[in-house]
Amino acid sequence: MAIVKGNAVIGQSGGPTMVINQSLVGVVEELKKHPEIGKIYGGLNGIKGMLEERFIDLGKESEANLERVALTPAAALGSCRFKPTEDDCHKLFEILKKYDVKYFFYIGGNDSAETANILNEIAKKDSYELRVFHVPKTIDNDLRENDHTPGYGSAAKYVASSFMGNDLDCTALLGVKVDIVMGRNAGWLTAAAALAKDPDDKDSGPHLIYVPEYPVTINEIGMDILAVHERLGRCIVAVSEGVVDKYTGKPFADSLIDEVDSHGNKQLSGTGALGDFFTVEIKAFAEQNGVKNLRLRSDTLGYAQRSFAGFRSDVDAKEARMVGRKAAQCAVSGDIDGSIAIKRVGDSPYEVDFVRVELSSVARITRDLPENFINDKGNYVTDEFIEYLRPLVGEVPTIGKLNKEIVKL
């Protein structure tokens, strides 16, 4: 494949992460090394902004500022949730031609990969030689072909630190705490709460984890909670925002939330409705079972999971930079299109490879937690999952506890 001279454009799409800008900077720094690349444009707010010709010149940014941007959470170019029609694609190509763009990079999750795939297919039909690369990111960790995705490790670290605090908080004040964790259709991020468990304290929380892959009933959750609460006086529960009601086969949230985006996804974050629903249901269940005045609190962990400032997993940050670089390397080396996937090639020491895969193989359809990562009762994760997760998060905070042996006079 001949080397193509031309300009490049980079866009970001979907929900922010703490390290998505690492990938952006990775693409830029690699492209800068290649003389066949002219201008390096940033498209503001993904293809939505590109359709309005809102391009900025990333080549003008100083290295020092790019490094600051890399450490900053949330899409520095702005984002969008926008699925293009065929007409949008034709219009976009007219614009890209005007800007002499031959290289197109789109950083995002499975919906963004779908967008890249649509663009790529229609570019082929239009005989427009556009090199289309998807660069993976999602806190949901649900991209196929990938061992894990950039953004997940940092979000998982946030969730684990949050649950550590919750368990200590509830050890101090007792009661039941139900936290709703992001993740839409896959339980990866909710499962990460398990990393909060203190290896030296078998009674530490979280005690229960419910993921969308394993439908449950309110009664099952209620019984699980009361059993732990009776034993320890507290119970810390991680519930995925997408957890599914066994009776209806649909997410509990479906009946509570109406808003839907252009990819057909329900708006699950940015509301406390699901947490408050569980609070009411579990309190009622407890009363029916003779447990009066159960102290029950619920937090919905919220946007901090994907954009808490100054916080990251170092491994995640490094890998996010690498997928950006790798996408640029592939594009200039003659590959016409694809997505970059992270493959794990070693466990001890932990080691990964970055490989090109087909756009269609990561687009649209998401990847669930495999069965061997969920326990038989569907209310916790397995040790295999913990082993899988630990290297992605790196160091977690150290916890000190007092010896609580009661003094006998």
Next chain:
Amino acid sequence: MAIVKGNAVIGQSGGPTMVINQSLVGVVEELKKHPEIGKIYGGLNGIKGMLEERFIDLGKESEANLERVALTPAAALGSCRFKPTEDDCHKLFEILKKYDVKYFFYIGGNDSAETANILNEIAKKDSYELRVFHVPKTIDNDLRENDHTPGYGSAAKYVASSFMGNDLDCTALLGVKVDIVMGRNAGWLTAAAALAKDPDDKDSGPHLIYVPEYPVTINEIGMDILAVHERLGRCIVAVSEGVVDKYTGKPFADSLIDEVDSHGNKQLSGTGALGDFFTVEIKAFAEQNGVKNLRLRSDTLGYAQRSFAGFRSDVDAKEARMVGRKAAQCAVSGDIDGSIAIKRVGDSPYEVDFVRVELSSVARITRDLPENFINDKGNYVTDEFIEYLRPLVGEVPTIGKLNKEIVKL
């Protein structure tokens, strides 16, 4: 005042903070230096546990473990929300006499100071020479006599980091974000959101801050939000959980939440009800004013504000240690009772003093944000407040932004 030989007991009470265990360790390490102190007991779950004779021996803890505990959020001894009756006090004194306790330390907020004050008054009546010290902590920053309270700086840093992320998140995806911040009757912690504002970017959020000290109407909030949203396409709003409805003179949350503790405080945290209430009201207000389909999200920042693991303001941690030490110093040097207050004695460089004050002067009644810290419209803080806050939080994350000048062909 003669030096009294005897044992000491330490309790923790009220809501956890990220640095409350620093104060615990501060008391312990200071007491260890004094030969007149025999055993150093920890009372589990405050006076509630002491009434059940649940004491542990803190003298047996290694220095290394105490240092780990100091870095761990949430009350290591366990906590309670419990206001003792006179009968409880008599009963407690019988128990404390049995354990030869002459020194009593209670780490907590204004309710805990009230408990300490009640104990102290009844001890006097009973002619029980008990040295009663209150050690301040509260993320609410609402203790009288104090420039600020241990726990506040760390919580403020968490809130600021969270709002930084929120502003970046909403810069990327646009829309309105309303975050509910802890703080019950005083707006100190909500006001801390202002530290998220990027000094180099006047359009950065948060854009609006509502505190309980300044009652508002939904219409006022709605108009403020629409004005910012029209100008920037986004609006980041910090709302205190205790914000007051100008029409009724009562917190908006009052009509949404029923649960009350033994000090008469409403349960405001651990529910998304208030955030969801504002979402509905502001969406309705926007529609009435011709703004359809406003993208509006709400997060209730939750327990992470007081117990996110591995996170702290270094200044706050140091001062929390110091108030514990100072309380122990006062108690053994002959002062019979009191609370330790932080007084600011210098602004540049920032410097504080730790002084003994009367228990009654910090008990029960809280301290509001003063008028000069809130702007005239009651929808943001003043520069004076930012100057007050900055040294308590220390370093905040660095934010990098791209130059968004649109390329012209």
